[in-house]
Amino acid sequence: MTVALDPVDAPIVEVDPAELHRDPYPTYERLRAAGPVVHAPAIGRYLATTHAAVVEAEQDQETFSVDVTGALMSRALGDQPMLRKPDPEHATERSSINPTLRPKPIAQHWAPMTEQTVERWLDHLDEVGPDEADLNRDYSAPIASQNLIDLVGFRGVDVRDMARWSADFIAGSGNVLDDADIWRRCDQSRADVDAVLDELIPHLRAKPDRSITSHLLEAGLDERVVRANVKLTISGGMNEPQHMITNLVWAFDLHPDQRDDAIAHPELYGNAFEECVRWQSPIGMLPREAKVDAVLQGVRVPAGQNMGLLLASANRDTAAFENPDAFDIHRNARGHLGFGKGVHQCAGRWAAKTMIGEIAVPALYRRFPGIRVDARREMAWNGFVFRGITALPVTW
Numbered sequence: 456m457t458v459a460l461d462p463v464d465a466p467i468v469e470v471d472p473a474e475l476h477r478d479p480y481p482t483y484e485r486l487r488a489a490g491p492v493v494h495a496p497a498i499g500r501y502l503a504t505t506h507a508a509v510v511e512a513e514q515d516q517e518t519f520s521v522d523v524t525g526a527l528m529s530r531a532l533g534d535q536p537m538l539r540k541p542d543p544e545h546a547t548e549r550s551s552i553n554p555t556l557r558p559k560p561i562a563q564h565w566a567p568m569t570e571q572t573v574e575r576w577l578d579h580l581d582e583v584g585p586d587e588a589d590l591n592r593d594y595s596a597p598i599a600s601q602n603l604i605d606l607v608g609f610r611g612v613d614v615r616d617m618a619r620w621s622a623d624f625i626a627g628s629g630n631v632l633d634d635a636d637i638w639r640r641c642d643q644s645r646a647d648v649d650a651v652l653d654e655l656i657p658h659l660r661a662k663p664d665r666s667i668t669s670h671l672l673e674a675g676l677d678e679r680v681v682r683a684n685v686k687l688t689i690s691g692g693m694n695e696p697q698h699m700i701t702n703l704v705w706a707f708d709l710h711p712d713q714r715d716d717a718i719a720h721p722e723l724y725g726n727a728f729e730e731c732v733r734w735q736s737p738i739g740m741l742p743r744e745a746k747v748d749a750v751l752q753g754v755r756v757p758a759g760q761n762m763g764l765l766l767a768s769a770n771r772d773t774a775a776f777e778n779p780d781a782f783d784i785h786r787n788a789r790g791h792l793g794f795g796k797g798v799h800q801c802a803g804r805w806a807a808k809t810m811i812g813e814i815a816v817p818a819l820y821r822r823f824p825g826i827r828v829d830a831r832r833e834m835a836w837n838g839f840v841f842r843g844i845t846a847l848p849v850t851w
C-alpha cells in the first residue's frame with residue numbers, strides 16, 4: 456500500500472548566476488540532490504530540477520502557466536506571441552504555422568534549399584581558411600540565419616540583418632534590468648522587420664507561398680498577431696540552431712570515435728543531433744508562473760511565484776537517462792526535454808533536426824573530413840538560459 460505524503464516546503468538553495476554562466480551542470484546536480492522543486496531567491500524563482508518535475512509542470516499548463524506577469528516579450532516583439540498565450544488562443548496560432556514545419560514539407564521543400572545554403576557557406580569557410588576560420592561565425596550562424604530567412608519568407612534579406620534582429624529580440628525579451636540601449640536596438644530591429652512585413656504582407660495576400668508568414672496570414676489572424684509571431688519565430692529560430700551546429704562539432708571533437716562512427720554511418724547523425732540537444736541543451740530554462748497554490752512532485756509552490764523549468768538539468772537526471780553526463784550518440788535520447796514538452800513544444804524541431812543534424816553537420820565532414828577544433832585559438836561559451844558556444848576556432 457502506498458501512502459500519500461503531506462506536501463513539503465521547497466528547500467531554499469543558493470545559486471551563483473556567474474557559476475551558471477560558466478558551467479551550469481555542477482549547480483544542476485546539486486539542485487537535483489536538494490529536491491525536485493527548490494526555491495532559489497538569488498534568481499527569484501522556484502525551480503523544477505528533475506525530469507519528472509518538468510514533465511508534470513508542462514502537463515498542467517493552467518497551473519504552471521506561460522502567461523508570466525510582467526513578461527517582456529510583448530514589449531520586445533510589439534504584441535504577445537503564441538509562446539506567452541495559454542490554449543485555446545495559443546492553439547489557433549500554433550496550428551497555423553505547423554503546415555510549414557511538418558516533417559514532410561521540411562524534407563520535400565525546405566531541405567533542398569538548405570543543401571544549397573550549406574554549399575555556399577562551405578565555400579566561404581574554405582575561403583576564410585584553416586588559420587582564421589571560426590565555425591560559429593563563418594558557418595553555423597549564416598546557415599541558421601539563411602534557413603530562417605527562407606522559412607519566414609523574407610527573400611533577399613541579408614544573413615547579417617536576420618542575425619542582428621534575432622539577437623536584439625532575444626535581448627529585449629530578457630531585458631529585466633530595463634537597459635535603455637537594449638530597448639533602443641530592439642525597437643530599431645522591430646521597425647526593420649515591420650518595414651519588411653509592410654512590403655511582404657500585401658504581396659503574400661495576393662500570392663500565398665509556403666512560408667510561415669504566409670500561413671499565419673492565411674489563418675485569418677489579426678495582422679498584429681501575425682507580426683508578433685513572425686518576430687517570435689525570428690527570435691527562436693536562429694540562436695539554438697546556430698548553437699547546435701557548433702555544439703555538435705565540438706562534442707564530436709571531444710569524442711573522436713563517435714565522430715568517425717557517424718562519418719562512416721551517416722544514418723547516426725540524426726540521433727547524434729538529438730543526443731547533443733539533450734547533453735548540451737541550448738535552452739536551459741523555461742519561465743512559467745504558478746497561477747494558484749500548487750503542489751509539484753510533493754513540493755508546495757505558492758500562487759504567484761515565478762518558476763523556472765530547468766530543461767538542461769532534467770536532461771541530466773539519472774532517473775531518466777543512464778549515465779546522463781556522458782555524450783553517447785548510440786543511446787536512445789528519446790524523452791529528452793531540450794525542445795520542451797506539452798503544447799508549446801518547439802514548432803521548429805523537425806526543421807532543426809533535418810537542416811542541422813542531417814544536412815549542415817554531415818556536409819561539413821564530407822567537405823572537410825579532417826576538420827578539428829583549433830587548440831591554438833580560444834573558444835567561448837555564453838549564457839545560461841540560452842547557452843551555447845559563441846566562438847569555435849577550427850582548422851583542417
Ligand code: HEM
Nearest residue numbers: 537538691692695696738741793794795799801802803807
Ligand atoms: C535546436 C534548435 C531548437 C531548440 C533547442 C528549440 C527549443 C525550443 C523550446 C525549448 C521551446 C519551448 C519554449 C517554451 O515552452 O517556453 C521552443 C518553442 C518554439 N520554437 Fe524552438 N527550438 C529550436 C529551433 C527552432 C526553429 C528552427 C524554429 C523556427 C523556425 C523554432 C520555433 C519555435 C517556436 C515558434 C516556438 C513556440 C511554440 C509554441 O509556443 O507553441 N524553434 N523551441
